[in-house]
Amino acid sequence: MDPANFTRQISGTLVALAIGLGLGGVSAWYALQQSHGLGGISVGEWAAWPFTGGKDADPYTVAKVARNGTIPLGATEGLAFEARVDNQGRDLDLACDYSVSGVTPPSKLWTIVAYGRGGEPVTPSPAGTSSLYSGDVLRFPDGSFRINVSRRPRAENWLAISGSGTFHLVLRVYDTPITSTTGLARPQMPVIIRGECHE
Template sequence: MCGHDPLRSIFNLLFIFLIGLGVGSATAWYSIQKSHGLGAINIGQWSAWPFVGGSAVDPYTGAKVVADGSLPLGAAEGLAFEAVKDEEGTLLRLECSYRLEGITPPAKLWTLVAYTPDGAAVTPSPGGTSAKYSGNLMRFPDASFVINIGRSPMAGNWISIQGTGNFKLVLRLYDTPVTSSSGLIEPVMPKILQTGCES
């Protein structure tokens, strides 16, 4: 007759506990990093979280904001859209150039800034800037626009980037109806098209 080994039972329980802890931590990390969060607005490659600045934010979205180090706009201030991929679903890279074209949802003003994944503004090339403001933008007669993003100076609207690795674009809309309960039914966001990459 075999006796019961209490030490083995303790090791088995500890092993099961560690597996559960690992799986739970991995699941939480994936939810924070990959989930858009509850109540997210997704338009093409752009995502925004209209309630992240208020008390109604869900735990996963709140944790994502803390992990990203981003400062959300309050619902009364506006809405910040973020894009980390181009229209083909490829991560944005500082070694590549892009053409951002189209229109934005109505807003009193907006800013477009290139950021590193950890939330720091991308260092622009000499003579350039890594941000654009709606008030000094060249537009077409139909109010659409093109913004070129890349290392080398480009004619027209240009956002300057340099370095290597991934980056993200953040479009902040101030005083926009998208944040209201009677917001736009189908907001339109500009497309992000890759035009080339340096090897």
């Protein structure tokens, strides 16, 4: 074999290897970062992974659960919806006010919690709480609700956040029929609308 051809072949192999490892690694990382899409269902800005259990568990969801170190809810327990962006696709920011309004899928109870980047609940601003439980939420006569997410005290339902950076909301519906009848009409979820942003 002539040497020029040989080097060409070696460099070709190296390029193929680099593409393989680089692209493979990046795409795997990206697939797990994605909050929407792979292995999940999405409703507006909310995403959920109902197929974390049993034979239906898809490898992406399993890997995501292991990587994030969470304990998923079983289908009979409930379903967790996660939102990382508002209704216009902008990242949720602790410096901004948000209103989360609408209805949740039918369930025995639900909770909504603001989590920081590391997966710990956001430290609430004084006198507030960064998590709400359906039993304590004030509602409009038609059963819908509005939750005001803000660093400053708010009337009605106040989800108190503090600090800066991005955060995400997790709405968990417990004992809900939607997990046993997926494929049914899309669940109704509240809308997240950004208000004022403060510095």
